[in-house]
Amino acid sequence: MTVKTRFAPSPTGDLHIGGARTALYSWLHARKEGGTFLLRIEDTDRERSTQASLDAILEGMAWLGLDYDEGPIFQTDRFDRYAEVIQQLMDSGHAYYCYCSREELDAMREKQWANKEKPRYDGRCRHRTEPVAGVEPVIRFRNPDEGDVVIKDLVKGDIVINNRELDDLVIARSDGTPTYNLTVVVDDIDMGMTHVIRGDDHINNTPRQINIMEALGATIPAFAHVPMILGDDGKRLSKRHGAVGVMHYRDAGYLPEAVINYLIRLGWSHGDQEVFTMEEMLKYFKLSDINGAASTFNTEKLNWMNQQYFKSLPAETIAGHLQWHIEKQGLDISKGPSLTDVIEGQRDRAKNLVDFVESSRYFFEDFDSYDEKAQKKQFKAGVDATLQFIHDKLSALPEWNPEAIDAVIKASCEELELGMGKVGPPLRLAVAGTPMSPSLDVTLNLVGRERTLARIEKAIAVIGGMTE
RNA sequence: GUCCCUAUCGUCUAACGGUUAGGACAUCGCCCUUUCACGGCGGUAAUCGGGGUUCGAAUCCCCGUAGGGACACCA
Numbered sequence: 001m002t003v004k005t006r007f008a009p010s011p012t013g014d015l016h017i018g019g020a021r022t023a024l025y026s027w028l029h030a031r032k033e034g035g036t037f038l039l040r041i042e043d044t045d046r047e048r049s050t051q052a053s054l055d056a057i058l059e060g061m062a063w064l065g066l067d068y069d070e071g072p073i074f075q076t077d078r079f080d081r082y083a084e085v086i087q088q089l090m091d092s093g094h095a096y097y098c099y100c101s102r103e104e105l106d107a108m109r110e111k112q113w114a115n116k117e118k119p120r121y122d123g124r125c126r127h128r129t130e131p132v133a134g135v136e137p138v139i140r141f142r143n144p145d146e147g148d149v150v151i152k153d154l155v156k157g158d159i160v161i162n163n164r165e166l167d168d169l170v171i172a173r174s175d176g177t178p179t180y181n182l183t184v185v186v187d188d189i190d191m192g193m194t195h196v197i198r199g200d201d202h203i204n205n206t207p208r209q210i211n212i213m214e215a216l217g218a219t220i221p222a223f224a225h226v227p228m229i230l231g232d233d234g235k236r237l238s239k240r241h242g243a244v245g246v247m248h249y250r251d252a253g254y255l256p257e258a259v260i261n262y263l264i265r266l267g268w269s270h271g272d273q274e275v276f277t278m279e280e281m282l283k284y285f286k287l288s289d290i291n292g293a294a295s296t297f298n299t300e301k302l303n304w305m306n307q308q309y310f311k312s313l314p315a316e317t318i319a320g321h322l323q324w325h326i327e328k329q330g331l332d333i334s335k336g337p338s339l340t341d342v343i344e345g346q347r348d349r350a351k352n353l354v355d356f357v358e359s360s361r362y363f364f365e366d367f368d369s370y371d372e373k374a375q376k377k378q379f380k381a382g383v384d385a386t387l388q389f390i391h392d393k394l395s396a397l398p399e400w401n402p403e404a405i406d407a408v409i410k411a412s413c414e415e416l417e418l419g420m421g422k423v424g425p426p427l428r429l430a431v432a433g434t435p436m437s438p439s440l441d442v443t444l445n446l447v448g449r450e451r452t453l454a455r456i457e458k459a460i461a462v463i464g465g466m467t468e
Numbered sequence: 469g470u471c472c473c474u475a476u477c478g479u480c481u482a483a484c485g486g487u488u489a490g491g492a493c494a495u496c497g498c499c500c501u502u503u504c505a506c507g508g509c510g511g512u513a514a515u516c517g518g519g520g521u522u523c524g525a526a527u528c529c530c531c532g533u534a535g536g537g538a539c540a541c542c543a
Binding site: 008009112115117156169170172199201202268274291292293297300302303304346348374419422424425436 | 469470471472473474475479480481482490491492493494501502503504505506507535536537538539540541542543
């Protein structure tokens with residue numbers, strides 16, 4: 001059978017980093033098997049569903065490169081079908097009206113809690129034949145009383161739950177709208193899901209869903225319950241931990257390739273390998289290799305992963321991801337070296353895209369002041385003469401390229417009988433305004449002759465203007 | 469409280485009954501070096517506790533303990 005998986009978020013917030021990982025696993029499983037991946041929006045809770053959340057989810061998926069073959073399918077478009085199935089369950093005796101009031105149910109649960117029992121509906125309306133006047137009933141699924149439900153989970157192994165732990169869940173609200181457990185079941189059946197991959201916070205729903213599926217005579221799909229992602233306090237990752245929305249990671253300067261790689265390795269492994277190409281991910285990924293235990297999100301390692309991709313991705317790809325940040329930070333790169341050349345020069349030292357833009361400004365724009373500490377240390381009396389010497393040699397250069405520039409700097413050191421340590425730092429500060437930049441030949445080459453010479457002249461003036 | 473899941477360095481993990489318990493991040497030292505980085509070499513650091521099974525247990529079983537999850541007319 002052709003594999004079919006889905007990602008089924010509810011549009012009640014950003015695309016959470018944990019949801020993104022689940023989506024990635026589902027996507028990977030479908031893609032590697034040549035199957036179909038579907039996006040379904042579980043928006044039956046109209047109170048909490050928002051357009052902004054939907055947009056955020058779609059945006060997050062797109063940014064990560066998780067494309068889908070079908071969808072987005074909205075559950076709110078399928079109410080007729082849910083009503084049909086609910087009627088079918090009523091007709092077959094698998095469901096019944098329940099007239100219990102909120103107060104009655106609360107009292108029931110309270111008593112059970114007091115008796116140290118698991119709060120569950122006791123089925124008191126199961127045999128009611130007459131409606132209760134003035135009460136719009138809900139519809140409950142008649143859960144089997146005895147026997148075990150076995151979840152054959154690809155991640156956790158077999159999970160056995162006795163039907164005595166389950167109760168008759170509400171499948172239709174008093175206003176007739178279907179609830180989650182019903183819609184999921186109907187959709188997963190109708191849409192032909194072969195694998196249900198979702199967070200393990202759903203494990204408790206699974207036996208109920210299996211029971212409904214069986215009542216409907218449907219084939220039970222395979223399940224894979226993926227563990228939660230925890231924050232560094234060991235608690236389930238949430239807004240309290242700061243960055244949970246996927247788009248936050250774009251904003252913070254992470255490369256989607258790095259986020260994907262970090263996410264796949266969080267809770268899944270293939271021997272000792274850390275960095276995977278997409279081809280390798282598709283080749284090696286197996287649901288059964290997902291770790292059954294929850295894992296803690298670690299930003300330090302994500303940072304490292306981001307740097308790995310910074311170093312290895314084609315400059316053009318990085319340039320593409322950079323566009324958004326360049327615009328955001330208002331950097332004009334129209335006058336200056338080519339962006340890909342700057343990427344080649346900076347890729348070993350940039351931590352992320354935000355940092356990249358910030359620390360590459362001097363390639364494109366002039367600066368008003370120098371790094372304070374460095375200025376104090378490097379711009380001392382006498383240095384102006386050194387800079388002047390180099391300036392003259394550079395201006396006489398027939399060709400402006402790294403090799404020629406390097407030769408000038410080395411020759412200057414020799415002629416002035418100074419070590420590179422005396423010449424390099426002030427020259428760098430003069431041209432870049434900061435003590436951090438690629439090697440001098442690369443830096444000056446990228447800054448360009450005209451700008452380099454002007455900046456050296458300016459530095460000489462600054463040094464000359466200092467009180468002796 | 470009840471049920472479910474989980475348990476190897478601080479973190480992510482490897483090990484599929486026999487290893488000096490391996491790798492990666494972080495951290496600490498050294499090297500490289502014109503800055504910042506990159507890189508290279510090395511160090512510290514783990515099988516939750518107790519019982520079994522076995523010639524042999526991180527690995528299998530049981531009991532604790534701890535963490536997480538679920539117990540809605542939310543999804």
